[in-house]
Amino acid sequence: xxxxxxxxxxxxxxxxxxxxxxxxxxxxxxxxxxxxxxxxxxxxxxxxxxxxxxxxxxxxxxxxxxxxxxxxxxxxxxxxxxxxxxxxxxxxxxxxxxxxxxxxxxxxxxxxxxxxxxxxxxxxxxxxxxxxxxxxxxxxxxxxxxxxxxxxxxxxxxxxxxxxxxxxxxxxxxxxxxxxxxxxxxxxxxxxxxxxxxxxxxxxxxxxxxxxxxxxxxxxxxxxxxxxxxxxxxxxxxxxxxxxxxxxxxxxxxxxxxxxxxxxxxxxxx
Numbered sequence: 001x002x003x004x005x006x007x008x009x010x011x012x013x014x015x016x017x018x019x020x021x022x023x024x025x026x027x028x029x030x031x032x033x034x035x036x037x038x039x040x041x042x043x044x045x046x047x048x049x050x051x052x053x054x055x056x057x058x059x060x061x062x063x064x065x066x067x068x069x070x071x072x073x074x075x076x077x078x079x080x081x082x083x084x085x086x087x088x089x090x091x092x093x094x095x096x097x098x099x100x101x102x103x104x105x106x107x108x109x110x111x112x113x114x115x116x117x118x119x120x121x122x123x124x125x126x127x128x129x130x131x132x133x134x135x136x137x138x139x140x141x142x143x144x145x146x147x148x149x150x151x152x153x154x155x156x157x158x159x160x161x162x163x164x165x166x167x168x169x170x171x172x173x174x175x176x177x178x179x180x181x182x183x184x185x186x187x188x189x190x191x192x193x194x195x196x197x198x199x200x201x202x203x204x205x206x207x208x209x210x211x212x213x214x215x216x217x218x219x220x221x222x223x224x225x226x227x228x229x230x231x232x233x234x235x236x237x238x239x240x241x242x243x244x245x246x247x248x249x250x251x252x253x254x255x256x257x258x259x260x261x262x263x264x265x266x267x268x269x270x
Contacts, residue, residue: 006031011255013262018235020258021244022251025223028244029087036091038218040098041209041230043201046105047071081113084223089117091221092153095160097213100149101201107147119151126181127205163213182208194256197227206233214239217268228254238266
């Protein structure tokens, strides 16, 4: 899959079907072939590092996470989303689907960009957090949810049918149709054994998305890999994974988590 201009591989699975690159997401995506993946699951920068504060473990903490998370203004932020999502559209198979998580700081732009690029929105999933941090400013409601947008490259009426494992989702929900509001706790200490990321998502959340929208052996891509949670979830389900991460610290963390997950992974295609 990889071409010669790709950044050096930071991690590769034992069966050589899954990879992690350390580098800029656009640089990596531009070097990957068309229609390389059945699914993309990603957690892009929310662009909310605005010198404010939040509450973590009962302490007032800066919301700043790094230059990669700082807004450049509405127009520039939307142009950024259009650019990387256009590459995602190219990389997906004709029936491929994409999941993008976010808060109100970013998902409105992402949703518009998806539609501008020809994606068909399938669902918005509300992730409810049972124990969110308190709102320190006391000037708005406590933020207890994040959104996931699920979309397909296949137009309505297309001969290409995206994957939706309806019966599996129903089974997970006491044999009832699953609603679009999901309740998951934040990642626990067992998911941070090798270190932690400031926007780390729970494995159970990602795993449910991938279980709903992919089959064993499918190829999953994450252009903003962070601590590697998408890859860990994909490997646990017997999917193949490719990711990239621009931050050296988090790329090393992701590589450690992926290496550990690879040792326990379900073989791709099983």
